[in-house]
Amino acid sequence: DQQVKQNSPSLSVQEGRISILNCDYTNSMFDYFLWYKKYPAEGPTFLISISSIKDKNEDGRFTVFLNKSAKHLSLHIVPSQPGDSAVYFCAASAGGTSYGKLTFGQGTILTVHP
Amino acid sequence: ETGVTQTPRHLVMGMTNKKSLKCEQHLGHNAMYWYKQSAKKPLELMFVYSLEERVENNSVPSRFSPECPNSSHLFLHLHTLQPEDSALYLCASSLGLANYNEQFFGPGTRLTVL
Numbered sequence: 079d080q081q082v083k084q085n086s087p088s089l090s091v092q093e094g095r096i097s098i099l100n101c102d103y104t105n106s107m108f109d110y111f112l113w114y115k116k117y118p119a120e121g122p123t124f125l126i127s128i129s130s131i132k133d134k135n136e137d138g139r140f141t142v143f144l145n146k147s148a149k150h151l152s153l154h155i156v157p158s159q160p161g162d163s164a165v166y167f168c169a170a171s172a173g174g175t176s177y178g179k180l181t182f183g184q185g186t187i188l189t190v191h192p
Numbered sequence: 193e194t195g196v197t198q199t200p201r202h203l204v205m206g207m208t209n210k211k212s213l214k215c216e217q218h219l220g221h222n223a224m225y226w227y228k229q230s231a232k233k234p235l236e237l238m239f240v241y242s243l244e245e246r247v248e249n250n251s252v253p254s255r256f257s258p259e260c261p262n263s264s265h266l267f268l269h270l271h272t273l274q275p276e277d278s279a280l281y282l283c284a285s286s287l288g289l290a291n292y293n294e295q296f297f298g299p300g301t302r303l304t305v306l
Contacts, residue, residue: 080234082234087232110293112293114297119201119299120299121196121282121284121296121297121298121299121300122235122282122297123296123297124294124295124296127293167234167235171292171293173293179237179240179248179292180235180237180292180293180295181234182234182235182236183234184232184233184234185234
Protein backbone atom coordinates (compact mmCIF):
# COMPACT_ATOMS: atom_id res chain seq x y z
CA ASP A 79 0.00 0.00 0.00
CA GLN A 80 1.57 3.22 -1.17
CA GLN A 81 1.35 5.81 1.61
CA VAL A 82 2.64 8.75 -0.45
CA LYS A 83 1.31 9.24 -3.95
CA GLN A 84 2.15 11.61 -6.74
CA ASN A 85 -0.60 10.97 -9.22
CA SER A 86 0.81 13.03 -12.07
CA PRO A 87 3.77 11.25 -13.68
CA SER A 88 4.67 14.37 -15.65
CA LEU A 89 3.97 18.09 -15.95
CA SER A 90 4.87 20.47 -18.75
CA VAL A 91 4.98 24.23 -18.14
CA GLN A 92 6.05 27.31 -20.06
CA GLU A 93 8.95 29.33 -18.72
CA GLY A 94 7.78 32.14 -16.45
CA ARG A 95 4.51 30.43 -15.54
CA ILE A 96 3.64 28.64 -12.32
CA SER A 97 4.38 24.95 -11.80
CA ILE A 98 2.19 23.12 -9.30
CA LEU A 99 3.21 19.64 -8.22
CA ASN A 100 0.86 17.65 -6.05
CA CYS A 101 1.26 14.92 -3.46
CA ASP A 102 -1.27 12.96 -1.40
CA TYR A 103 -0.64 10.84 1.66
CA THR A 104 -2.67 8.35 3.64
CA ASN A 105 -0.77 7.94 6.90
CA SER A 106 -2.11 10.40 9.49
CA MET A 107 1.03 9.85 11.59
CA PHE A 108 3.17 11.72 9.06
CA ASP A 109 4.23 15.02 10.59
CA TYR A 110 7.04 16.21 8.34
CA PHE A 111 7.05 16.56 4.59
CA LEU A 112 9.81 17.21 2.11
CA TRP A 113 10.34 17.81 -1.56
CA TYR A 114 13.44 16.53 -3.33
CA LYS A 115 14.60 17.39 -6.83
CA LYS A 116 16.54 14.95 -9.01
CA TYR A 117 18.43 15.68 -12.20
CA PRO A 118 19.44 12.82 -14.53
CA ALA A 119 22.58 10.98 -13.38
CA GLU A 120 22.47 12.73 -10.01
CA GLY A 121 21.04 11.80 -6.64
CA PRO A 122 17.97 13.53 -5.20
CA THR A 123 18.72 16.84 -3.49
CA PHE A 124 16.63 18.43 -0.77
CA LEU A 125 14.51 21.34 -1.94
CA ILE A 126 12.08 22.44 0.74
CA SER A 127 10.22 21.01 3.72
CA ILE A 128 7.25 21.70 5.96
CA SER A 129 6.26 20.60 9.42
CA SER A 130 2.68 19.58 10.14
CA ILE A 131 2.31 22.55 12.52
CA LYS A 132 2.47 24.87 9.50
CA ASP A 133 0.36 25.13 6.38
CA LYS A 134 2.84 27.03 4.23
CA ASN A 135 6.58 27.37 3.85
CA GLU A 136 8.28 29.61 1.35
CA ASP A 137 11.85 29.70 0.06
CA GLY A 138 12.46 32.02 -2.84
CA ARG A 139 10.57 30.79 -5.88
CA PHE A 140 9.45 27.63 -4.07
CA THR A 141 6.44 27.38 -1.77
CA VAL A 142 5.04 24.25 -0.20
CA PHE A 143 1.43 24.17 0.99
CA LEU A 144 0.08 21.57 3.40
CA ASN A 145 -3.61 20.73 3.79
CA LYS A 146 -3.75 18.28 6.68
CA SER A 147 -7.48 17.70 6.53
CA ALA A 148 -7.18 16.65 2.89
CA LYS A 149 -3.84 14.90 3.47
CA HIS A 150 -2.49 16.82 0.53
CA LEU A 151 0.56 18.93 -0.13
CA SER A 152 1.67 20.87 -3.15
CA LEU A 153 4.83 22.52 -4.38
CA HIS A 154 4.52 25.80 -6.26
CA ILE A 155 7.36 27.11 -8.37
CA VAL A 156 6.97 30.70 -9.49
CA PRO A 157 8.26 31.71 -11.96
CA SER A 158 9.31 28.42 -13.51
CA GLN A 159 12.68 28.29 -15.23
CA PRO A 160 14.12 25.76 -17.70
CA GLY A 161 16.69 24.78 -15.03
CA ASP A 162 13.79 23.57 -12.88
CA SER A 163 13.25 20.69 -15.30
CA ALA A 164 13.83 17.60 -13.17
CA VAL A 165 12.05 14.82 -11.32
CA TYR A 166 10.40 16.03 -8.11
CA PHE A 167 9.82 13.61 -5.24
CA CYS A 168 7.52 14.19 -2.34
CA ALA A 169 8.53 12.48 0.93
CA ALA A 170 7.04 12.17 4.40
CA SER A 171 8.11 10.99 7.82
CA ALA A 172 6.49 10.16 11.14
CA GLY A 173 9.03 11.38 13.62
CA GLY A 174 7.40 10.09 16.70
CA THR A 175 7.15 6.51 15.56
CA SER A 176 9.83 5.79 12.97
CA TYR A 177 13.37 7.00 12.90
CA GLY A 178 15.38 7.01 9.75
CA LYS A 179 12.39 6.49 7.52
CA LEU A 180 11.38 8.73 4.71
CA THR A 181 8.46 7.45 2.67
CA PHE A 182 8.67 8.68 -0.92
CA GLY A 183 6.22 9.20 -3.72
CA GLN A 184 7.03 7.88 -7.19
CA GLY A 185 7.99 11.28 -8.56
CA THR A 186 6.73 13.80 -11.11
CA ILE A 187 8.79 14.75 -14.14
CA LEU A 188 8.65 18.52 -14.61
CA THR A 189 9.58 19.98 -17.98
CA VAL A 190 9.82 23.75 -18.29
CA HIS A 191 9.86 24.92 -21.89
CA PRO A 192 11.73 28.12 -22.85
CA GLU B 193 35.61 14.15 -3.66
CA THR B 194 32.74 15.82 -1.89
CA GLY B 195 29.31 14.75 -0.75
CA VAL B 196 28.25 11.16 -1.31
CA THR B 197 29.86 9.10 -4.04
CA GLN B 198 28.82 5.71 -5.40
CA THR B 199 30.68 3.20 -7.53
CA PRO B 200 30.17 1.76 -10.00
CA ARG B 201 27.65 4.05 -11.65
CA HIS B 202 26.42 1.27 -13.93
CA LEU B 203 26.56 -2.49 -13.42
CA VAL B 204 25.35 -5.39 -15.54
CA MET B 205 25.46 -8.80 -13.94
CA GLY B 206 24.18 -12.30 -14.49
CA MET B 207 22.01 -14.08 -11.98
CA THR B 208 24.89 -16.27 -10.81
CA ASN B 209 27.39 -13.43 -10.33
CA LYS B 210 28.55 -11.86 -7.10
CA LYS B 211 29.16 -8.14 -7.12
CA SER B 212 29.35 -5.27 -4.66
CA LEU B 213 28.15 -1.69 -4.69
CA LYS B 214 30.20 0.89 -2.84
CA CYS B 215 29.13 4.12 -1.19
CA GLU B 216 31.40 6.68 0.42
CA GLN B 217 30.38 9.86 2.20
CA HIS B 218 32.76 12.78 2.75
CA LEU B 219 30.44 14.72 5.06
CA GLY B 220 31.42 13.39 8.46
CA HIS B 221 28.00 11.80 8.89
CA ASN B 222 27.24 8.88 11.18
CA ALA B 223 24.13 7.41 9.56
CA MET B 224 23.96 5.79 6.14
CA TYR B 225 21.12 4.35 4.10
CA TRP B 226 20.51 2.11 1.09
CA TYR B 227 17.48 2.74 -1.11
CA LYS B 228 16.14 0.92 -4.16
CA GLN B 229 14.24 2.68 -6.91
CA SER B 230 12.56 0.43 -9.45
CA ALA B 231 11.08 1.86 -12.64
CA LYS B 232 8.07 4.08 -11.96
CA LYS B 233 8.07 3.16 -8.28
CA PRO B 234 8.94 5.19 -5.19
CA LEU B 235 12.30 4.99 -3.49
CA GLU B 236 12.19 2.09 -1.06
CA LEU B 237 14.33 2.10 2.05
CA MET B 238 16.39 -1.09 2.31
CA PHE B 239 18.85 -0.68 5.17
CA VAL B 240 19.83 1.89 7.77
CA TYR B 241 23.18 2.03 9.57
CA SER B 242 24.11 4.19 12.51
CA LEU B 243 27.74 4.26 13.68
CA GLU B 244 28.43 1.10 11.65
CA GLU B 245 25.59 -0.77 13.32
CA ARG B 246 22.58 -1.91 11.29
CA VAL B 247 19.42 -0.50 12.82
CA GLU B 248 16.91 -1.27 10.08
CA ASN B 249 16.42 -4.09 7.61
CA ASN B 250 13.27 -3.31 5.70
CA SER B 251 12.34 -6.91 4.85
CA VAL B 252 15.07 -7.14 2.24
CA PRO B 253 15.86 -10.61 0.76
CA SER B 254 19.09 -12.19 1.94
CA ARG B 255 20.59 -12.02 -1.57
CA PHE B 256 21.31 -8.40 -0.61
CA SER B 257 23.94 -8.19 2.12
CA PRO B 258 25.01 -4.79 3.48
CA GLU B 259 28.29 -4.03 5.16
CA CYS B 260 29.38 -0.87 6.97
CA PRO B 261 33.07 -1.16 7.96
CA ASN B 262 33.22 2.44 9.18
CA SER B 263 30.98 5.49 9.26
CA SER B 264 32.26 6.72 5.88
CA HIS B 265 31.76 3.58 3.83
CA LEU B 266 28.78 1.42 3.03
CA PHE B 267 28.69 -1.60 0.77
CA LEU B 268 25.88 -3.65 -0.70
CA HIS B 269 26.97 -7.17 -1.61
CA LEU B 270 24.88 -8.83 -4.27
CA HIS B 271 24.61 -12.54 -5.05
CA THR B 272 22.22 -14.70 -7.06
CA LEU B 273 20.04 -11.75 -7.96
CA GLN B 274 16.88 -11.93 -10.04
CA PRO B 275 15.98 -9.82 -13.09
CA GLU B 276 13.38 -7.99 -10.98
CA ASP B 277 16.23 -6.67 -8.83
CA SER B 278 17.24 -4.44 -11.73
CA ALA B 279 16.87 -0.91 -10.39
CA LEU B 280 18.66 2.25 -9.35
CA TYR B 281 20.35 1.76 -5.98
CA LEU B 282 20.85 4.95 -4.04
CA CYS B 283 22.98 5.53 -0.99
CA ALA B 284 22.35 8.39 1.41
CA SER B 285 23.80 9.73 4.62
CA SER B 286 22.73 12.01 7.44
CA LEU B 287 24.53 13.62 10.34
CA GLY B 288 22.99 11.15 12.73
CA LEU B 289 20.04 8.85 12.97
CA ALA B 290 17.93 11.65 14.42
CA ASN B 291 18.68 13.76 11.34
CA TYR B 292 16.94 11.35 8.97
CA ASN B 293 14.94 14.24 7.53
CA GLU B 294 18.17 15.74 6.21
CA GLN B 295 19.58 13.02 4.00
CA PHE B 296 22.18 13.62 1.33
CA PHE B 297 22.05 11.25 -1.61
CA GLY B 298 24.65 9.83 -3.90
CA PRO B 299 24.10 9.62 -7.68
CA GLY B 300 23.14 5.96 -7.55
CA THR B 301 24.23 2.74 -9.25
CA ARG B 302 22.09 1.62 -12.17
CA LEU B 303 21.96 -2.19 -11.86
CA THR B 304 20.80 -4.51 -14.62
CA VAL B 305 20.42 -8.22 -13.85
CA LEU B 306 20.31 -10.45 -16.91
